[in-house]
Amino acid sequence: MAISETLSYLIMFNVIHFKQSWSSADPSPFMHHTIYSIFLVLAIFILAIRLFRETKTLFQKAIFIFFITTMMANLFLNVGRTGQLSFALALIIFLLIQFRLSILKTLIIIIPVLTTVFFLAFNFSTIFKNRTIETYRSIDHLITHRTAMSDSTGLRFMMWHTAYEIIREEPFFGVGIGDDIDALHKVLTTKKIQYQADIGNISDFHNSYIQITLYGGIVGLFLWLITIAVMFRQLDDNRDIKTIGSIMLALLTLYMFIGNFPVSYLTILFTLIIGITLKRPNKQMAL
Incomplete structure (x- = not known):
């Protein structure tokens, strides 16, 4: 992700032009911008979990904070809207599971944080601003003109x-x-x-x-929803692992509203994360 993020910034600021498909208008180097946004969100919260849950030196904390900040910026400077919604959803899950906050306390924290982040993104990211306005105009046109x-x-x-x-x-x-x-x-x-x-x-x-x-x-559809619900229930009880698994499942369920699953990169990521975060059978069950 560090390599992808670095390339994304170099493409964004027109420093490199390696492939014809690379453009500052859509600076996602290796995959579609929607999938890349999901990778970014998951990477942000894996780093956040390690930052809050592990003892680190001041230098190590600075490195983690640097990458979390640059990945968040990359998320809002990139094309697409799913990534921003994914970040909001992942943040809610992170607070609920990692810090065991109530829904009320989570809302008290998340509303000003997301308001600030989206306000800054709207005012400083041309891509984010244009995509937000485009979505609003399209929905408004649909409601007003019925077309x-x-x-x-x-x-x-x-x-x-x-x-x-x-x-x-x-x-x-x-x-x-x-x-x-x-x-x-x-x-x-x-x-x-x-x-x-x-x-x-x-x-x-x-x-x-x-x-x-x-x-x-x-x-x-009912059988698929049952499958997702069972996976949520079978996540490992370890707080950190459960947080990562819950975020991955939530990102998948969100992506499925606007994309067709499976898609190559996301399928690989989903299989990897869920394989790691599901409960392990005990020895008696394994036998």
């Missing part, structure tokens, strides 16, 4: 609205894996012709919960 704009937010609405029409026809068991795109084209040519030019060539619906419901209906 979606052809930006990232508007396109997602078109996809989800179309998916709703498909799910209405096969609500319990879905259309089956691989048949969702055929169902999409059928709806676009019969019920949602106005969306055809914008989303006619999509390969997924940019929402894992909708995608699962399309594949397996309400039954499939």
